[in-house]
Amino acid sequence: MSKKIDVVVIGGGPGGTPAAMHMASKGKKVLLVEKAGKLGGACLFVGCIPSKIIKHAADEYDALRNKPAGDRPFSEDAGVFWKEIRARMDSILSMRSAGALQRLTQIPQAMMIAGSAKFTSNHEIEIEGMNGERSVYGFDHAIIATGSIPVVPPFKGDAVQDVLTTELLFKQETLPPSVVIIGGGPIGVELAQMLTKLTVKCTIIEMLETILPGVVEPEFAEELAKKLAASGIDVFTSAKVLEVNRSGGNFTTTFIDGAGGQRTVRSEKVLAAAGRMPNLKDLHLEATDIRFDRQGIAVDDYLQPGVSGIYAVGDVIHGPKFAHTATYEAYIAAVNILMGQNVQKADLSKNSWVLFSDPEIASAGYTTADALKNNHDILTGSYDYKIDATAQINRSPFGYLKFVVDKKSLAIVGIHIFAPGASSIAGEAALIVAKNMTLQDVAQTIHPHPTLTEAFGFLAMNMLMGK
Structure with missing residues (x-):
């Protein structure tokens, strides 16, 4: 039998969580459904926060490592330092997630279910809890904020299944001595620089003509490419990866370089940093009239995807994929729901x-x-x-x-x-x-x-x- 709720929010990341809190604090009865069972989303657990923790530590390590030996306050190698980084990262992530959950549950009108949600119609969802229990909710409004997942290009070779994503990289117990990074966009560039400061030999393979293609001003990309090379990072642009294979305990990545020649690079790990794609999995959007395609959910200026009462925000929609953008969009959607009509547009320009x-x-x-x-x-x-x-x-x-x-x-x-x-x-x-x-x-x-x-x-x- 279907239960009734004012607002369903699917996804507990930087879009869904603040939207749920804002609406519940204003009197709406809100149900937040989060598949992972903890709040924070990709930004907190596998994206901006852990990567910045690593960057901060890598900057410190690099500065200290380049001091004269007698002035160094430590003697540990990068591997030991990596264990300390991971411990600090786990502590910060747990603290932030627990804090968000505490703030949510202190709002009487808010409730959370750990589980996955799928649409059964335009105004009904079915939830499967982490314990296997199923429940059905009818709703007046919904916000879809399921975020994004890493893209792993379909390479050939016998080791494709062992290619790391950022999620897996941050969970590595030991620091690899060498990494091939496939993708020279923001994720690839950030990781290459921080890993290099932790003494990891990095190689970037980018299929387009420059790093950060279409992302930054061309002159900025050109200058940054020079700095990558000066720090010892090998960068190959206009390159196409052919295969990723195992060779003993290492990987061999075979690719065509910008001059048309075939090259092979050996490394202990291979990381896919080819971007992220909208997480539409398990939502069963085909049971609704929501507009969507492989690029995500298509929304109008009010962040509605073609169904009255439903909004979508963050990485799951067409447009910029940043945590702070998701939070901005969540505010717009929440205000429109609270006002009972669309009064605010999102301006992503x-x-x-x-x-x-x-x-x-x-x-x-x-x-x-x-x-x-x-x-x-x-x-x-x-x-x-x-x-x-x-x-x-x-x-x-x-x-x-x-x-x-x-x-x-x-x-x-x-x-x-x-x-x-x-x-x-x-x-x-x-x-x-x-x-x-x-x-x-x-x-x-x-x-x-x-x-x-x-x-x-x-x-x-x-x-x-x-x-």
């Missing part, structure tokens, strides 16, 4: 993100290419951080700040930063773009000195004066 490379890259709004595709007549301008006081003080006088500006209105439609500490000023970049600020607005904002943020004012002034 103002999305922002950070690549935690070395140096970091942060972006908000349109890239130069995207602005042109969206029919903007644009101006661009750059500020070189080598003349920046803070960069010089921090002994990191490298990097660039770039504005993409609508020529007619002088509104800043895109900001891109490639510099150490870019993540620390990404928030201002996001705010400038989100609020449609112009060059005059930014030039007339008094930024503190010496800080990395004062570059925003300098660049705006320079562009207004035609420099």
